[in-house]
Amino acid sequence: MPRRPVLLDFLTGVALAGLSACTSPDEDEIPVAIIADAADLSQTGVRLSDAGRMVRAATTEGLVAFDAEDRVVPALADRWIVTDDGMSYIFRLREGSDAGGGEVTGEKARDALRQTLASLKGTALALDLDGISEVRAMTGRVLEIRLSHPMPDLLDLLAQPELALLDRGRGAGEFQFRKAKGGGLLRPVPPEKRALPADPQWDGSVRSLFLKPMTSERAAKAFNDKETDIVLGGTLSDYAAGRAVSGLSQRFLRIDPAVGLFGLTVSSSDGLLGKAELREALAMAIDRDALAIDLALPGWVPTSRIIPPGVADAAAGISERWTNSDMATRRATASQRFARATKGGKLPELRIALPAGIGADVLFARLQSDFAAIGITARRVNIAGSADLRLVDNVARYNRADWFLNQFACASGRTLCSTAADLRAADARAETDPAKRAEFLSEAEAQLTLANAYIPLGNPIRWSLVRDPQPGFAINPRGYHPLSPIARRPK
Known part of the structure; x- marks a missing residue:
């Protein structure tokens, strides 16, 4: 290690390089x-890489954008208002032209936004935006977005590069x-x-x-x-x-100080991994505190929760898992489960898909050691290859429980998901009473945790x-x- x-x-x-700034030839x-x-x-499509998102944001514009400090700032819309009930956002579009050279109008912005929303169908981002019930063009350069339920993070979502308003695939960016x-x-x-x-x-x-x-x-x-x-x-x-x-x-x-998901998703439901109790056995065998020591990375906080405590509306009643058992007990339990499932026969080899990099090397060494402790052999494969477990490393688009739940929704195309969790998450989105919403969110996280389709490790690092x-x-x-x-x- x-x-x-x-x-x-x-x-x-770097330390030997000194502090003088470089000078570009140009x-x-x-x-x-x-x-x-x-x-x-590449900035095409709706499933963009982080680099593609940066290029998309520079070459296109949405209604709003992010500045360097993560604040929402005007873009195509130079100002906006939110109704008192939070159910309507009204944007005043700036004067100027769109990517096609024509005048920016409410009708064009409406059509472009509708097209963008339709293109996101089948993605977790579409679920984040499902509270949008209607997009209306008003007089001149005015656009209204009506909601079916309050979306306090709507501006954060509209500032995402994927929400750029395009004219025949082109954007009027800087x-x-x-x-x-x-x-x-x-x-x-x-x-x-x-x-x-x-x-x-x-x-x-x-x-x-x-x-x-x-x-x-x-x-x-x-x-x-x-x-x-x-x-x-x-x-x-x-x-x-x-x-x-x-x-x-x-x-x-x-x-x-990023918030989001860093862990392993179960990408194959074949064989033993089709059983939730065995997926949990894998999760409980991982020594997250030891991983934190191995990485020695400032700001990395290990967790066994899907929705970490730092999220704005994370359920207060849900704690870290297996806190009453030490690692030896947890691993003994995990070993017994696999022994029963295989009737004492050969244990499976697990393929773990990870990207290249020293951090990933350290992570695999820890997983390999931890799984070996319960008799399971781990083999590393390319991140794009066929695998049983695959690394998830995503920063949350907004700091609320909905984002985390939507990442694992059945509608997002996950191999394994929980319909019970989806139902409770939908109830939470529709609920206006804060106490009842918190109750539904807690139930949704609990159901998703029981499914054990995702093995949390800690927070993502950028x-x-x-x-x-x-x-x-x-x-x-x-x-x-x-x-x-x-x-x-x-x-």
């Missing part, structure tokens, strides 16, 4: 390293994207070409961004060699910190490397860093 301080073997090199073009594959820069050798180039679009008032201060105020998808090792070297001042897209899979981090390296490292100073970048709970603020030249 790796114990020495590691952050892809590059924090030591001062009007900022190189940005993104830990991703080249294909991840940048145009084109593929280039070694990555992709985002070039800023002047305001007047977006049918916005000309700004005499605009010229030279926004720089181009050259996005360089890289492996974590290559991105670290690029940062160390001063080829870039910023690395985005780091996850726990490519990060395993040691017990101590040098003060100089710590200055470059930015860890977002990290970046940023050389000081870097205007336009800020750590935030969403772990999402829009590119537009980074492109702005400091005043």
